[in-house]
Amino acid sequence: MFTTETPIRVRYGETDQMGYLYYGNYAQYYEVGRAEMIRSIGLTYAAMEKEFGTLMPVMSLNMRFVRPALYDELMTVKTILRELPGSTITFHHEIFNEKNKLVNGGSVKLCFVDARSNKSIKAPEFLLKKLRPYFEATTKSESI
8 A cells, every 4th residue: 555645725716605625626636646646656747648658537536525624724635545556546535634634535546548549558567666665565564
């Protein structure tokens, strides 16, 4: 399993008239968490697209709302990969407020597409190579 945490402060322009984070903006917070997770392993979405020719379109998005995120609160977006990707990759997200209370949770499933052919492909080796160490460590500790 691989987990990262990304801080995001709720900005005024992201809130509704109640001062709550507008529900449509949670998907953007998930995106920030995914992008920062990819960055933490030495890749970027831009490099994956331009250098490696791999696109990752969203296939599905699921989320649940537990309590509101409020204007000017510092949120923590926890992004979790529970398994190595195959033909798809699913990122699980949990968003916590400053009191470490769960605000929102969900998942985003993406597939891999070759930018030149526009056809779906399996998880590319350059990505798997970066991710395997996180899952090998888990497997080894579980077998002990």
